[in-house]
Amino acid sequence: MQILTFPGLESLSISSQLLALVAILGVGFLLLVMFLDDNENFALKRDWRDKK
Secondary structure, eight states: OOSOOSTTOTTSOHHHHHHHHHHHHHHHHHHHHHHHHHOTTOOOSOOOSOOO
C-alpha cells in the first residue's frame, strides 16, 4: 500500500511515506499561517504584546 504517489517515494516504507506526508502538510500549514499573518485584511490573532 502506498500513501504518496510522487515519483521516487514508492520505494520508501509506509512509515517513511507517512512521515513525508506529515512533513509536507506541516510545511503547507506553515506557509498558510505566514501568508495570513502578513495579510492586512485578515486578523489572524489579537496583538497581545504591549504597544509602547
